[in-house]
Amino acid sequence: MHAIDVRELRKSYPKKIPLPFRKVEWIEAVKGISFRVRKGELFGLLGPNGAGKTTTIKILTTLLEPSGGSAEVLGYDIRKDAREIRKRINLVAEGERTLYWRLSAYENLKYFARIYYVPKNEEKERIEQLLRLVGLWERRNDLVMNYSRGMKQRLAIAKALINDPEVLFLDEPTLGLDVQSAVFVREFIRKLVDEQKKTVLLTTHYMAEAEELCDRIAIIDHGKIIALDTPSGLKRLVKGEDAVQIRVRDLSFQGIKSLPWKLVIVKEDAERGTVTLRGHVSEEDLPKVVESLVKTGAKILSVEQKEPTLEDVFIKLTGRALRD
Amino acid sequence: MPLGAVIEKELRMFFRYPLRVFSAVLVGIVFLLQFVFFGQAVLGGRYSQLLASSTGIGDYPTYALIGYVLWWLSVSPMEAYVWGIRRELQRGTFETSVAAPIRITELLLGLALSWLLMDSVLMMVVFVFGVLIFHISLSLPVVLKSLPVLLLSFLSFLGFGLIFAGLVMMFKNIGPFAQIFEFSMLFFSGVFFPLNVMPRGVVLFSQIFPLTHSVTAIRAIFTGKTYAEVLPSISWLLILVLFYWITGYALFRWAEKTTRVMGYGGY
Numbered sequence: 001m002h003a004i005d006v007r008e009l010r011k012s013y014p015k016k017i018p019l020p021f022r023k024v025e026w027i028e029a030v031k032g033i034s035f036r037v038r039k040g041e042l043f044g045l046l047g048p049n050g051a052g053k054t055t056t057i058k059i060l061t062t063l064l065e066p067s068g069g070s071a072e073v074l075g076y077d078i079r080k081d082a083r084e085i086r087k088r089i090n091l092v093a094e095g096e097r098t099l100y101w102r103l104s105a106y107e108n109l110k111y112f113a114r115i116y117y118v119p120k121n122e123e124k125e126r127i128e129q130l131l132r133l134v135g136l137w138e139r140r141n142d143l144v145m146n147y148s149r150g151m152k153q154r155l156a157i158a159k160a161l162i163n164d165p166e167v168l169f170l171d172e173p174t175l176g177l178d179v180q181s182a183v184f185v186r187e188f189i190r191k192l193v194d195e196q197k198k199t200v201l202l203t204t205h206y207m208a209e210a211e212e213l214c215d216r217i218a219i220i221d222h223g224k225i226i227a228l229d230t231p232s233g234l235k236r237l238v239k240g241e242d243a244v245q246i247r248v249r250d251l252s253f254q255g256i257k258s259l260p261w262k263l264v265i266v267k268e269d270a271e272r273g274t275v276t277l278r279g280h281v282s283e284e285d286l287p288k289v290v291e292s293l294v295k296t297g298a299k300i301l302s303v304e305q306k307e308p309t310l311e312d313v314f315i316k317l318t319g320r321a322l323r324d
Numbered sequence: 325m326p327l328g329a330v331i332e333k334e335l336r337m338f339f340r341y342p343l344r345v346f347s348a349v350l351v352g353i354v355f356l357l358q359f360v361f362f363g364q365a366v367l368g369g370r371y372s373q374l375l376a377s378s379t380g381i382g383d384y385p386t387y388a389l390i391g392y393v394l395w396w397l398s399v400s401p402m403e404a405y406v407w408g409i410r411r412e413l414q415r416g417t418f419e420t421s422v423a424a425p426i427r428i429t430e431l432l433l434g435l436a437l438s439w440l441l442m443d444s445v446l447m448m449v450v451f452v453f454g455v456l457i458f459h460i461s462l463s464l465p466v467v468l469k470s471l472p473v474l475l476l477s478f479l480s481f482l483g484f485g486l487i488f489a490g491l492v493m494m495f496k497n498i499g500p501f502a503q504i505f506e507f508s509m510l511f512f513s514g515v516f517f518p519l520n521v522m523p524r525g526v527v528l529f530s531q532i533f534p535l536t537h538s539v540t541a542i543r544a545i546f547t548g549k550t551y552a553e554v555l556p557s558i559s560w561l562l563i564l565v566l567f568y569w570i571t572g573y574a575l576f577r578w579a580e581k582t583t584r585v586m587g588y589g590g591y
Contacts, residue, residue: 014585014586017494017495017582018585018586061423062423063419063422063584063587063588064585083425083427086424087425090423091420091423093416093419093423097415097416098416098417098419098420100337100417101415103333107333111332111333112424114325114326114328115326115330115421115424115425115426115431116426117425117426
């Protein structure tokens with residue numbers, strides 16, 4: 001049995017509240033995705049904003065009703081067995097406002113322990129253990145509103161472990177965190193899988209995070225899974241192709257569209273007026289690319305050959321950078 | 325117990341800020357004073373023969389105090405759903421709680437009960453203040469005798485409020501819509517003036533509000549009437565408890581189903 005088994009899952013959102021006798025238009029957010037997550041696996045859904053990652057997580061955590069297809073979590077049907085699933089899973093939702101800021105860390109965990117039916121005799125010990133684990137025990141009585149973004153996220157993770165879930169869903173767990181906090185969260189997630197044998201499904205649009213953390217990754221775009229493999233397996237899709245990164249100033253956006261090579265913008269630095277382009281260009285073509293860019297009025301700041309990354313896989317599969 | 329956890333959480337957040345508690349009590353008192361003094365000014369004194377003949381209570385401050393406190397409590401569950409859920413939706417905490425195995429009905433009931441509890445404490449202070457400031461004669465047996473009717477009223481208020489619980493999940497911002505009902509109840513339930521001065525149609529319409537019967541029964545008990553004498557109002561309350569709980573629950577289930585198609589979050 002797989003921890004998560006998703007078959008042809010679909011989800012459409014109504015543009016207006018679907019009241020009886022009201023004709024409503026629907027927007028398809030998830031378009032028939034299928035994947036399986038093994039027990040003890042760290043599985044990533046990687047994709048740009050609006051790709052359908054959060055919708056998928058919400059369906060699997062029984063917060064949303066799917067429009068079609070089916071899914072099982074720990075062998076339970078998401079439509080019929082919502083309560084059974086909720087007892088065995090937990091979720092770190094996207095954003096920092098998922099906890100009660102006017103309660104302390106301890107009070108938050110106490111509240112969630114009760115609504116997750118944690119046995120009363122285990123409650124105190126569990127809360128202390130979790131707060132120590134995320135390094136917040138000394139600040140347990142402080143109101144969450146006085147915590148930093150990183151501390152709030154650590155508490156959100158502690159909350160997600162309150163019922164000792166078998167499967168953990170993490171929606172963009174490092175979004176908006178400073179580098180130090182993001183590193184802590186990533187290491188913590190990896191430990192949960194390696195040491196506590198938890199199954200984790202996380203969504204991210206950070207390629208490095210997906211590459212560093214996940215055992216397998218499904219790349220999702222416009223509601224469809226366009227590739228699914230291990231990070232190294234995915235990178236094999238661009239094996240032998242040279243990834244080139246060019247940093248330029250005064251780039252003409254129209255100019256790069258007319259070039260015969262597929263170059264996409266992966267970074268824009270508005271303050272410095274620079275743009276970083278990335279694409280697959282052979283060694284022979286590289287001088288021609290540079291020359292063409294210069295002709296469009298761009299000033300070349302640097303040209304680097306890079307090891308292929310998941311970004312290159314995404315570019316190859318979609319023709320766009322993940323940031324789009 | 326999950327229900328207890330929801331109540332404890334709400335109470336903690338409310339009483340954590342003494343200024344908020346103080347302001348709530350102050351608002352309660354100021355509105356009471358306004359209504360009582362306005363009523364007395366219109367009547368030309370605190371005693372009214374019209375009130376006495378139609379409701380049994382001729383003393384306007386007593387009449388208004390009972391009506392006002394019950395009105396405040398009657399809208400409490402509605403406010404809990406409308407503003408409480410809305411606040412959770414805005415905070416982003418609603419989805420986090422809904423994702424837990426606690427039943428959503430239990431979650432919402434906890435919210436309504438906690439608000440009712442907070443408003444009861446608040447109104448107790450306002451009531452005592454009103455009794456002292458207007459020299460209202462009151463005896464403990466009368467207060468104790470009115471408690472079962474008050475509990476029955478709470479049940480009906482909770483059922484009435486449930487109608488709004490589903491609507492707020494679906495439509496998110498129904499505050500202005502709910503306010504129409506809140507003030508309709510103030511107007512149609514005989515809180516500040518007797519209903520028999522209103523047209524017959526309005527009197528009939530007022531029967532659908534639990535507050536109308538709650539106010540009538542408790543005022544009657546305050547004048548020394550027995551439970552048997554207030555049986556018509558109690559019977560109405562029992563019917564409305566059933567009606568609003570069944571209607572409210574059915575509407576809530578439908579709204580919840582629709583919300584699961586659209587998503588709980590998103591403000």
